[in-house]
Amino acid sequence: MSRSIRKLTGLVAATFTPLTAEGEINLSVIGPYIDYLVENQNVKSVFINGTTGEGCSLTVDERKQLAEAWCQHGKDKLEQVIVHVGCMSIKDSQELARHAASIGADGIAVISPSFFKPVNADALRLFIKEVSTFAPDLPMYYYHIPSMTGVAFDAADVLNGIEQLVPSFQGVKYSGTDLRDLGQCVRYSQSHNWSVLFGVDEQLLGALVLGVHGAVGSTYNYLGCIVNKMLAAFDNGNHVQTRALQFGFMEVITFAKNLGFDVSVNKQVMSEVSGLALGPPRLPLLPCPVSKAQVIAQKIKDFSQGNLI
Numbered sequence: 001m002s003r004s005i006r007k008l009t010g011l012v013a014a015t016f017t018p019l020t021a022e023g024e025i026n027l028s029v030i031g032p033y034i035d036y037l038v039e040n041q042n043v044k045s046v047f048i049n050g051t052t053g054e055g056c057s058l059t060v061d062e063r064k065q066l067a068e069a070w071c072q073h074g075k076d077k078l079e080q081v082i083v084h085v086g087c088m089s090i091k092d093s094q095e096l097a098r099h100a101a102s103i104g105a106d107g108i109a110v111i112s113p114s115f116f117k118p119v120n121a122d123a124l125r126l127f128i129k130e131v132s133t134f135a136p137d138l139p140m141y142y143y144h145i146p147s148m149t150g151v152a153f154d155a156a157d158v159l160n161g162i163e164q165l166v167p168s169f170q171g172v173k174y175s176g177t178d179l180r181d182l183g184q185c186v187r188y189s190q191s192h193n194w195s196v197l198f199g200v201d202e203q204l205l206g207a208l209v210l211g212v213h214g215a216v217g218s219t220y221n222y223l224g225c226i227v228n229k230m231l232a233a234f235d236n237g238n239h240v241q242t243r244a245l246q247f248g249f250m251e252v253i254t255f256a257k258n259l260g261f262d263v264s265v266n267k268q269v270m271s272e273v274s275g276l277a278l279g280p281p282r283l284p285l286l287p288c289p290v291s292k293a294q295v296i297a298q299k300i301k302d303f304s305q306g307n308l309i
C-alpha cells in the first residue's frame with residue numbers, strides 16, 4: 001500500500017439502500033441521507049452495500065452506481081466511505097473492488113461467500129487476498145457476520161498472518177457475539193495498528209471494554225447521536241452514564257425484536273425517524289407495515305429525548 005492510512009474509528013452507519021416504490025435504486029435520496037447523518041446524528045462515516053444495504057440482493061451495476069453516489073455526495077462531508085464488495089462470485093467482488101478504487105472510496109470490506117463456503121480460514125484468507133489485489137491501495141476489512149454467512153470459524157484465525165498475504169489489510173468489522181474471538185482480534189490488531197469495529201449494536205459496551213476502535217451498525221443511522229454520547233461517557237470513565245445509555249439502548253432493541261426486527265422493519269423505522277423516503281426492501285424481504293415501524297420509531301424518539309434513561 002502506498003498511500004497514508006486514516007484509521008477507521010468511531011461510529012460508522014451501515015446504510016440502507018433507498019429504493020423507489022417500483023423497487024429501483026433511488027440515488028436522489030443519497031444527498032439528503034448524508035446530510036441527515038452528519039447534521040442530525042453526528043455520524044460521519046458510512047459502510048455501504050452491506051447487510052443493512054441489502055448488498056447481496058443488488059446487481060453489480062446497482063452497487064457501482066450506489067458507491068459512486070455515496071462517494072460523490074459524501075465528498076467534503078463524510079470522513080470515510082467504506083464499500084462492501086462481498087459477492088458469491090470472486091469475479092464480481094474483484095470488479096467491485098477495482099471500481100471502488102477508481103471512484104475514490106476510502107476502503108473496502110468483504111464477507112465470506114456463503115453458498116460455496118471456504119473450508120477453513122486459509123481458504124478465506126486467499127479469497128480476501130485475491131479480491132484485494134484489484135484495489136491494492138485501498139484499506140481492506142474482513143466483515144465477519146457468521147449469523148448471515150454461516151461461516152463461523154474464528155475471525156482471529158482469518159487475521160492470523162493475513163498481513164503477509166494482504167498488505168492493504170486494515171482490520172475487521174466484527175458482527176458476531178463471541179467476545180473471546182473478538183478479544184483475540186483486538187489483541188492481534190494492536191501490533192498492526194488495524195481497526196476492529198464492532199457490529200452488534202446492542203452489545204457495544206462489552207466490545208468497548210475489550211478495546212474495539214469503533215462500531216459499524218444499522219442503528220447508528222437514527223441513534224448515532226445517543227451512541228456518540230455513550231462513547232464520550234465511556235472515554236471519560238463515566239461508567240454509570242455509559243451503562244445507563246447502553247441499558248436504554250438495549251431496551252429499545254429488545255422492544256423492536258419482540259415485534260420482529262429485521263432489515264425490512266429497520267428500513268421502515270429509519271424512514272419514519274428520519275423522514276427520508278427509503279422505500280421498500282427488495283424481495284425476498286417483505287415490506288414492513290408502517291404502523292409497526294411507527295411504534296418502534298416512537299420508542300426510539302422517547303429514548304433520544306432521554307425518557308428511557
Ligand SMILES: CC(=O)N[C@@H]([C@@H](O)[C@H](O)[C@H](O)CO)[C@@H](O)CC(=O)C(=O)O
Pocket residue numbers: 014015047050051052053147175199200201202216217218219253
Ligand atoms: C445482522 C445485522 O443486520 N446486524 C447489523 C446490526 O447493526 C444490527 O442491525 C443491530 O445490532 C440490531 O440488532 C450490522 O451488524 C450489519 C451491518 O453492519 C451491515 O449492514 O453491514
